[in-house]
Amino acid sequence: MSPQNKTHAELADKFNRDVERVNWHDQTLWFVREKRDKAAHKIAEWEQLREAASQIKNNVLSNLHDYLVEFEQNALRNGIHVHWASNAQEHNEIVHSIIKKHNVAHLVKSKSMLTEECGLNEYLHQQGVEVVDTDLGERIIQLANEPPSHIVMPCIHWKKEEIGELFHQHLGTPKGNADPQFLTAAARAHLREHFLTSRVALTGVNFGIAETGEFIVCTNEGNADLGVQLADVHIACMGIEKIIPKRNHLSVFLRLLARSATGQPITTYSSHFQKPREGQEMHIVLVDNGRSERLASDDFRNALKCIRCGACFNTCPVYRRSGGHSYHTAVAGPIGSILAPSFDMKKNADLPFASTLCGSCTNVCPVKIDIHDQLYKWRQVLVKNGHTTASKKVEMNVMSQVLSHPMIYKFSGSVGRWVMRTLPFMVNNKFNPWYKQREMPEASTTSFNSWYQNNRKA
Amino acid sequence: MNIGLFIPCYIDQLYPQVGIATLQILERLGLSVTYPTNQTCCGQPMANSGFEHLTKDTSHNFVTNFSDFDYIVCPSGSCTLHIKDHLHDDANPDKAISIRKKTVELTEFLTDIIKVKNLDVHFPHKVGLHQSCHGLRGLGLAQMSELIAPPFSKPENLLSMVKRLELIDLERKDECCGFGGTFCVFEEAVSVKMGQDRVADHTVHGAEYITGVDMSCLMHLDGILRRQKSNVKVIHIAEILNSVTK
Numbered sequence: 001m002s003p004q005n006k007t008h009a010e011l012a013d014k015f016n017r018d019v020e021r022v023n024w025h026d027q028t029l030w031f032v033r034e035k036r037d038k039a040a041h042k043i044a045e046w047e048q049l050r051e052a053a054s055q056i057k058n059n060v061l062s063n064l065h066d067y068l069v070e071f072e073q074n075a076l077r078n079g080i081h082v083h084w085a086s087n088a089q090e091h092n093e094i095v096h097s098i099i100k101k102h103n104v105a106h107l108v109k110s111k112s113m114l115t116e117e118c119g120l121n122e123y124l125h126q127q128g129v130e131v132v133d134t135d136l137g138e139r140i141i142q143l144a145n146e147p148p149s150h151i152v153m154p155c156i157h158w159k160k161e162e163i164g165e166l167f168h169q170h171l172g173t174p175k176g177n178a179d180p181q182f183l184t185a186a187a188r189a190h191l192r193e194h195f196l197t198s199r200v201a202l203t204g205v206n207f208g209i210a211e212t213g214e215f216i217v218c219t220n221e222g223n224a225d226l227g228v229q230l231a232d233v234h235i236a237c238m239g240i241e242k243i244i245p246k247r248n249h250l251s252v253f254l255r256l257l258a259r260s261a262t263g264q265p266i267t268t269y270s271s272h273f274q275k276p277r278e279g280q281e282m283h284i285v286l287v288d289n290g291r292s293e294r295l296a297s298d299d300f301r302n303a304l305k306c307i308r309c310g311a312c313f314n315t316c317p318v319y320r321r322s323g324g325h326s327y328h329t330a331v332a333g334p335i336g337s338i339l340a341p342s343f344d345m346k347k348n349a350d351l352p353f354a355s356t357l358c359g360s361c362t363n364v365c366p367v368k369i370d371i372h373d374q375l376y377k378w379r380q381v382l383v384k385n386g387h388t389t390a391s392k393k394v395e396m397n398v399m400s401q402v403l404s405h406p407m408i409y410k411f412s413g414s415v416g417r418w419v420m421r422t423l424p425f426m427v428n429n430k431f432n433p434w435y436k437q438r439e440m441p442e443a444s445t446t447s448f449n450s451w452y453q454n455n456r457k458a
Numbered sequence: 459m460n461i462g463l464f465i466p467c468y469i470d471q472l473y474p475q476v477g478i479a480t481l482q483i484l485e486r487l488g489l490s491v492t493y494p495t496n497q498t499c500c501g502q503p504m505a506n507s508g509f510e511h512l513t514k515d516t517s518h519n520f521v522t523n524f525s526d527f528d529y530i531v532c533p534s535g536s537c538t539l540h541i542k543d544h545l546h547d548d549a550n551p552d553k554a555i556s557i558r559k560k561t562v563e564l565t566e567f568l569t570d571i572i573k574v575k576n577l578d579v580h581f582p583h584k585v586g587l588h589q590s591c592h593g594l595r596g597l598g599l600a601q602m603s604e605l606i607a608p609p610f611s612k613p614e615n616l617l618s619m620v621k622r623l624e625l626i627d628l629e630r631k632d633e634c635c636g637f638g639g640t641f642c643v644f645e646e647a648v649s650v651k652m653g654q655d656r657v658a659d660h661t662v663h664g665a666e667y668i669t670g671v672d673m674s675c676l677m678h679l680d681g682i683l684r685r686q687k688s689n690v691k692v693i694h695i696a697e698i699l700n701s702v703t704k
Contacts, residue, residue: 356638404515438681
């Protein structure tokens, strides 16, 4: 997925060459952040809700084994087939085995970031099975052969004119038509055929309830419902952390989820799936894929509380100005930056540094994940494991040496200021990334320390 | 009350006037202030880059310089936060913990400890307040726009005591400026864009000065303003609070 193994900084630099697009991307997502604020302000007990959600999730993570066993027992009792996948490969193989059994060559899919994480579409394609993403945003990027740039709004980086052109190429809509309503209708007609002919439908899961063995899928477009109601087989893919203990806990999360995600009071559909309808086959694939390992880590465990609302994306000033693809991972943004290194430390070593540690992500998080603190902690882990550059290592060692010794510090400071004043070209040049678009600070003739010794010490 | 003055390394080297203003404010309040002259840096530049393990000596030096004060006052939210969250010293673990508790950012100190109610200072300008993230979200100097909670602001409250100062409204009152320590060079493009957007919010609302509790953010914004050949200036809040009426 990583375009030529470029870092976030390199990809963000490229994204920033089109200033108008950056402004548009920033403002579009900031608008969603503001909608979230307005929706949250209507709930007087918002902060208590966040705390309740956080505590429920803490309880889940402390008792995950028991809840999973309870969930499985109840799901089995309801007539659902339950599968366990320890990693992405197993998940993909399980899904494929179900499809193979039914001897179909295509299926419809709705609302699953987990299958993005596991690379399911590519895997099935190699096995000769075509997946049709049915949610409009997902379908757009699928036609464009791109990964999502946002977990809730996957094609937020596409302008409507560009979508008009894409649809013209792939769906034969008239050239130059970028009317959103017209394009949506065109996508609807195109997808309807897939809905009607797919015997297998795949969905994600927002919440699995241990007490009842049911699962809930939250959508706005209703494609998950249409897909599974028309298909003979429903496969639901679910990360093991999506469990909540009881049905009445759901109210806490449903009040938080859509408000945090888009500023809506609730998603258009909150569909409960408890047992297969007459003649239908229903499967749940429970996926670990690194989650147990994260559960064992005190520092990074609570990232598993994530309910995938995307609020941290919308508020992140870096995400808004670098775009989702610069994160080169299925889940971008702040939450992606703390999840990705545990999948592949080397490949994602740059992501925890794609942040100013401003902390806004932590404040909007509906389940109170300490995202910015985890970014800081990941930085320490990455450097300790050698995932840094030789030059950065040298710079940091020199810096540490200078700052650890008052005499060297004072001497280097005065030399540095002398250079800045006397030989400005030594710092004002193209090798200094600060100077590229910013002036250097004007060097003072004295330090505070010297001033103090001259004016107070005596 | 025995006050230790903690002047961050970049203020010491590049913005001595901010250290002087801080010292003079505290002295005018009749406080006994000492600046330990062997202080260097809190270690944050290394720690935020993932090299916390290289901050042992800076931390030890910090503890050596600052263990004998009732309060340690610092004109930087970011450096204060680093001390409060991360100061360790294997040689003196208890002293380090005690220093963590006693280190206070300047506007917080004036508001919560000294409980300043009025200031005989004036600054006849339109001023935009840049809320630096570490002061805001780390130290809680003001209410954060993300939370559903009653508004307050310690820096704004102090600025409201400054005669003839007009505080301007901003579109995004607590968005990060993009400085972020070494982020400003390793993520140069995004850092600059964030800074440009912050600057634009202030200038479009008529700011003559951009102020804040962190000179590092202001240094970044100043670099952008001067590249744009703007007339808008940055000024640390201590300098405004030290603009004594003549």
